Amino acid sequence: MEKLRFGVIGTGMMGCEHLRNLLPMDDVVITAVSDPNDEPLSWAEMTLGDRWAGVSVFKDHRNLLASDAVDAVIIASPNHTHKAVLDDVLSTDISVLVEKPMCTTISDCSAVVKQSQKRDAVTWVGLEYRYMPSIAHLLNQLASGIIGDLKMISIREHRFPFLVKVDNWNRFTANTGGTLVEKCCHFFDLMNFVSGSRPTRVYASGGQDVNHLDEVYNGQRSDILDNAFVTVDYANGVRAMLDLSMFAEGGRNEQELVVVGDAGKIEAAVPGDGHLYIGKRADRSVRTDPVPTEDVGHMGFHHGASFVELRRFIDAVRGDGSVEVDTTAGLWSVVVGAAAHLSIAEQRVVHISELELN
Ligand SMILES: NC(=O)c1ccc[n+]([C@@H]2O[C@H](COP(=O)([O-])OP(=O)(O)OC[C@H]3O[C@@H](n4cnc5c(N)ncnc54)[C@H](O)[C@@H]3O)[C@@H](O)[C@H]2O)c1
Known part of the structure; x- marks a missing residue:
């Protein structure tokens, strides 16, 4: 089975937690990260250890999306950035898991529902409880x-x-x-x-x-x-x-x-x-x-929920399961x-x- 190429947008606390959850999965390879700040990028480097070699690093998520380096991305940037990042991701055929809340307002959420329904790639919301x-x-x-x-x-x-x-x-x-x-x-x-x-x-x-x-x-x-x-x-x-x-x-x-x-x-x-x-x-x-x-x-910070969520997301991206959230x-x-x-x-x-x- 080909490894699914993952990118993480926003490598703060939750972005690095997703990286830690992806590390034990042998059908996944982390190929790209993006964050406008240097320090969180250094946290990603520390988290990935010897798996950091070969990861493409971007300051702007739009360059990550254009790089052809990923099949799926996780959006773990601050809540108020989700809408703008989603606008860019949803116009590609890259599958996405967006951290909660999907957006900060009802009107932005409604717009995202419409955008997501126009594409075939998976759009999944990180409501992991x-x-x-x-x-x-x-x-x-x-x-x-x-x-x-x-x-x-x-x-x-x-x-x-x-x-x-x-x-x-x-x-x-x-x-x-x-x-x-x-x-x-x-x-x-x-x-x-x-x-x-x-x-x-x-x-x-x-x-x-x-x-x-x-x-x-x-x-x-x-x-x-x-x-x-x-x-x-x-x-x-x-x-x-x-x-x-x-x-x-x-x-x-x-x-x-x-x-x-x-x-x-x-x-x-x-x-x-x-x-x-x-x-x-x-x-x-x-x-x-x-x-x-x-x-x-992997238990992680959330009693195993992030691991199971990511497994189900990956299954859906591979066509082995449906979008549950x-x-x-x-x-x-x-x-x-x-x-x-x-x-x-x-x-x-x-x-x-x-x-x-x-
Ligand atoms: N599922 C959960 O239970 C859970 C837990 C914690 C956080 N979250 C969610 O995860 C997201 C991130 O939260 P966090 O706790 O990691 O915050 P954080 O501040 O630790 O990390 C956010 C990161 O995003 C970066 N960033 C800012 N603008 C960006 C942009 N335009 N593109 C890419 N990166 C950008 C920041 O530099 C920072 O490194 C939030 O939406 C939050 O609600 C979910």
């Missing part, structure tokens, strides 16, 4: 019908504050799309996917109460929301809620996901203890169910996050029907 082993196992158990008809989804993320990024791009909502778009698109994608429906109404309460309050860059104070409650109603009657705190390092888990049906409930956690907890109403039993991890070839999923994950920010700003329920999705 679907591939966290415990969450993937929860999705399988749910699909088996074990808890009856799904009614409620709740997700709690209690974690540490945002890390420092290259040029501090993540300190401003204008760059990230806002916390509920930037990172919570992962959770809204899970809600959308698990509910099997479209969101109709969003109500959120949140703010910036603890983190980054003293941080000023070029005379501007950081404006990053650090906690929120978000409720989402779905067209099929499923209800969902997110409980986010980014000043809660002291908890047992970073994420907890609970789905409740009319016959039982399933609890998953990340990192968790390697089990799901499956409860049945009929006999009030709770079963512990081991989480399989045989798909995970497409641009429509990317759009809808941003729609819920953007609606939640609007709800907080205007202190009201936001109806999805009032948003411009075309």
